[in-house]
Amino acid sequence: MKKILSTLGLLILISVALLGCRAKKETTQSKTSSSQASSSVKVANSSSQSTSQSSIEESTAPSSASTQASYNGSYYSVQGKYGEVIIVNKKHPLSSSYAPGEDPTAVAAFWQLVSAMQEIGYSVSNNYSGFRSYETQSGLYNNYVASDGQASADRYSARPGYSEHQTGLAFDLTDTSGALLTEYNASQWLIQNAHHYGFVVRYLDGKESITGYMAESWHIRYIGQEATDIYNSGLTLEEYYGVPGGGYVE
Numbered sequence: 333m334k335k336i337l338s339t340l341g342l343l344i345l346i347s348v349a350l351l352g353c354r355a356k357k358e359t360t361q362s363k364t365s366s367s368q369a370s371s372s373v374k375v376a377n378s379s380s381q382s383t384s385q386s387s388i389e390e391s392t393a394p395s396s397a398s399t400q401a402s403y404n405g406s407y408y409s410v411q412g413k414y415g416e417v418i419i420v421n422k423k424h425p426l427s428s429s430y431a432p433g434e435d436p437t438a439v440a441a442f443w444q445l446v447s448a449m450q451e452i453g454y455s456v457s458n459n460y461s462g463f464r465s466y467e468t469q470s471g472l473y474n475n476y477v478a479s480d481g482q483a484s485a486d487r488y489s490a491r492p493g494y495s496e497h498q499t500g501l502a503f504d505l506t507d508t509s510g511a512l513l514t515e516y517n518a519s520q521w522l523i524q525n526a527h528h529y530g531f532v533v534r535y536l537d538g539k540e541s542i543t544g545y546m547a548e549s550w551h552i553r554y555i556g557q558e559a560t561d562i563y564n565s566g567l568t569l570e571e572y573y574g575v576p577g578g579g580y581v582e
Contacts, residue, residue, distance in 0.1 A: 399574035406430040407499065410573045414557045418499050421570065422544040422580045425493045426466075434463045434500040438530075438554035442503050445529040445552075454518040461504035464497040487546050491580070496534065501554040503531075512550040519549035527563035530556045539568050542577045 401408040401419045408424040409416045420426060439462070449456045464472070470492035476485035496502035505513040505522070513519065523533050531554050537547040553569070555562060562572050570577035 401573075401575050410575060412555075412558045412573070413561065417555060417558070417569075417573065418501065419569065419573065419575050420494065420496045420499060421575075421577050422490075422494055423576045423578070426495075426498050428466045428493055430498060431465050432463075432500045435554065437556075438501050438503075441529045441531065441554060442552075445526065445531065446505070448525075448529075449518065449521065452521070454521065455507045455509075455515060456513065456518065457506045457508050457510065459506050459510065461506075462497065462502070463500045464495060466492050466498060469493075469495045469498060486580070487540070488548070490545075494580075496551075496553055502534070503552055503554075504548075505550045505552070512548075514549055522549065522552065524563075526552050527559040530554055530559050532559050532562050532569070534569065536568060542568050542570050544578055544580075 399410055401410050401424055406427045407430060408419045410419055411417075442460070442462075446456055446458065446460075469490060473485065473489050473491055476489045479485075490496070497504075507513050507515060507518075513522070523536075526533055531552040533549065534551050534553040535543050535545045535548040540546050555569075562569065565572055568577070569575070
């Protein structure tokens, strides 16, 4: 009897031991699964954060793509912050029949600018060069070519159909002697303050490869409210709006 009891006790101990080992194994497997699941979550979260960060960086990165100006049969334009902006350069000509005359808003702003410069004491004349028809520009350009050759003329004079003056939005200031405005202090004031009147100095020093023309301290172009944004950017119209510039397409 004692032998039977002893045998039963031994079997019970073995069963308990086996159950304990099994429970330990299941616990270990459970911990391993939890650990693997946790790692998967961390990897997923890390991947999600990385993707999110990448998306943010891509969305805030400046675009290097060029803007395609639209053509309406008379002129090219882009959509600015406050409305349509006409683009005229050696890549964007005007129709030969486009003759809007001087823009009334631009003229009013121009006289305010001239008056301000005169009150400060700058030698600025009431005489200026504003709107030019296609025919007028053709005569001027041909005279310059006959005098200086086409290569030189192309640096400072637009071919007919390529002049901002034909839009009625561009003005050349002159001094009281009748010469184009080049006096240093007056020119610097114009660069720094023209935007308050809706203008930008169109052809800046060191930007000939972009604008297509040598620097002209006297030539201003009416833009309107967005002129201040352009001035603060330090960019030309071509750079600011992302439109092609430079030389003619021969």
